[in-house]
Amino acid sequence: MDRDRARLSDLNAHLLCVLCGGYYIDATTICECLHSFCRSCIVKHLETSKFCPICDVQLHKSKPLLSIRPDTTLQRLVYKVVPGLFQRELQRRRQFYTNPESPDFHRDIARLAKYQSFSPEDSFSLSIEYYNSARTNAEDKAQGGNSAESAAGK
Template sequence: MALDARTVTVNLAELTEHLGCALCHGILRDAHTIPDCLHSFCKSCIYRHFLVKGSCICPKCNKALSPRPIATLITDQKLQEVVDRIFPEFKEQEAILEKEFYAKNNFKLREESGEPTDGANGSSTSPVASSRGRSKASTPTKKSHSVKPVGSGGILSCTRQFTIEVYPQETNARALPSLQFPFMQVNGNFKMFELRKLIRKRLKLPDEVQLEMACMGATVGPELSVHFIQRTIWKLQNQKEPLVLHYRRATS
């Protein structure tokens, strides 16, 4: 039987070579592309590669990248649309698994989007007892979690409250002062650039002192949220809450 003129037969293996992730060896999800070499990966895979491993090379071609390659990643929506058109069953299955994940972890997936209204960028900070031997009474009670889409990119944000510890990293002459209240309770959406502003304000640092944040020795970008860092760097290293972050003078 003759093929329809509009039908194109393609070897699946050839497609997965271009539409698959070299890190997880699966089909691309939330595709992100490295502009230097144009290789694409799942967002979670490439973020772990750069943040957890601290690598500055492309995991596919081994090309040396900038000192902070995570800051140059491009959200490749066009490529992801192609993947979803060719492999719609993967997107459908992911939606099912995502729903099961939210139910298992007591999350709520809200349909409505929009910016949070409880403080700047939906974040709130409050000092918590600044003693490592704090009693149960000083530990925040568990609250209901909610995850909702924010903005046009469809990026999920978490409104769960986290307790974090924040300390200066250096122990030499370049060390910055310690915060009076190193324990804070913040929203899961709380970004590192917001934390830097808060630290700068509380320490009354001069403008010439540039800060950067780190988790377990790895520099974390200003665009990353507490929730993202907790479930990637912190959780992958089998660490327990509260999340510990360090601030230090930015390296030139």
């Protein structure tokens, strides 16, 4: 095995929420210290505390929820690395919302849709092409110069 390649078991510790011990669901990061948690876990924690559960940095004193942001990059990574997690979470949410006409159901499904990834059973086609930046720059100049040079000359 290549030395530079990370093992999944090494990466696993960085994909777990310290509050619930599970994989991140709706990964959310504290802006002040950049520690991440499941959204439901950190929101529940902030009901009783205004400090990060890991490093004790103080969040916004009166409105601590202003100090957290969704971390879509981390959530996409979790869904790609953990097989079947996205499908299981989607199924759990469908079961939770017994009334599919609920506005919360549609909001959560729409939020989850942006994390859509391929399941292990899906097949897809991939095409890789060579990109020649020198040729592209020459074509831009032949067409009257590129936009960066035109903007700099004004």
